[in-house]
Amino acid sequence: MHVDFTRLRYFVAVAEELHFKRAADRLMITPPPLSKQIKLLENELGGRLFDRDYHNVGLTPLGETLLGPARDILDRVDDLKAMAARMTHGATVIRIGATAYAPSDFLAQLETTVAALTVPTAFSVPGSAAEVTAKLVSGHLDLGLIHLPSSDRRLRHRVVASYPGAIAVRFDDPLAASDSVSIEALRERDVVIDFARPNPVVLAGLTRGLQARGVQRIVRTTNQLGGELEMATQVFNRHLVALVTYAPASAIGRIFSPPEFKLIPIDESTWPPVKIALSWAPDRLGDPAHLEALVDEIAAAIGKSDARR
Incomplete structure (x- = not known):
């Protein structure tokens, strides 16, 4: 059985993100070829690696079993490349x-x-x-x-x-009229911090910091890592406030851009960058x-x- 190492790397990226768009961004390709390569890998391995529907991506039992060995193989490949480079480049x-x-x-x-x-x-x-x-x-x-x-x-x-904190809100949200907000302005709002979910240390720190400033209504919009589009949809439909990084040129900054949204920096005296x-x-x-x-x-x-x- 032949297994392509690039497809194996694609598999690990999708398995870690559980989101094809985020995995494609991470791999610096577009989603259609990523999906095609995953299907080719599934054909090579003889079974489905992911359960997919319109909103969710999940690992199948085969995918769960193969994820660990796939990571080990890719680590060995990286070590092999580094060793070869050391010998050939001196x-x-x-x-x-x-x-x-x-x-x-x-x-x-x-x-x-x-x-x-x-x-x-x-x-x-x-x-x-x-x-x-x-x-x-x-x-x-x-x-x-x-x-x-x-x-x-x-x-x-x-x-x-260093990036200031920011909030993303719907274009007609009362906070959208502001050019800057304090963190205390969120005390009566439902606040989303799902962007930090992949990093438990940062997530816990954000939660403690918000609660210490009286922001108690922290809600969850997605079970996926990298589910920014689903998060944005729920922010729009439920009039939520997303706590994000103020980086307008980044992918998440473009998602939360006009005309549907407004990205507003948080006053650094009330929330550290x-x-x-x-x-x-x-x-x-x-x-x-x-x-x-x-x-x-x-x-x-x-x-x-x-x-x-």
Whole structure:
């Protein structure tokens, strides 16, 4: 039986997102070819990997059984590529991974920056910040982009981006008349924080922070990871308030854009901005000083790019 490694990577992405559009964005392809490749993989394996209907995607028993082994195979393939690159290029390949839940425009900027480095690199988007963290501490990644805070004390961090918090509301919502809002303005509203669901640490921190400021009515709109379109539909239909990151050029910023929605920044004096950091595990590195110099180079390049915008 022949199994295509690229299709295997597509399978893992859809299994982790449980959402074809989000998985396609993460893989930087469009949904139709992704769906086609999944069907081809199902033919290769002899059974369905996903149960699909109009709104939901779920793993079949076969998909659940194969997900773990598929991840192990892809880790081995990545290690094999890194080993080959070290031998053929005479230099260590720096393996860089990023959370798929960072703003999409920033992810694209990071990938472009990494591609321009003079050292050999391998860039990937493994999934949530928790998955990136796990790969850092296990030694499968050298450098990772994650959201802060991080609960793992084995990691060091360099903040490379900071985004104000924001709310997304329907165009005719009373809050839509504002150019900025305080977090206290949400105390009598039903608030959605589903965008943070892939990161349990961030989700718990958001929940505690909102409750401490008197925002108690936190509701859930989707059981999927990456179900932004379903979340937006429910925000629109139920007049909810979505708590998101103020990144108008990102995928989620475009979803919550006029004329149907308005994206409004939150006053930073009432709600701290989201911090995104490059992280690494010094104990897992042969030459931490070399990597830290590379972090400085990436951060400086990103800063110059931001200054040109």
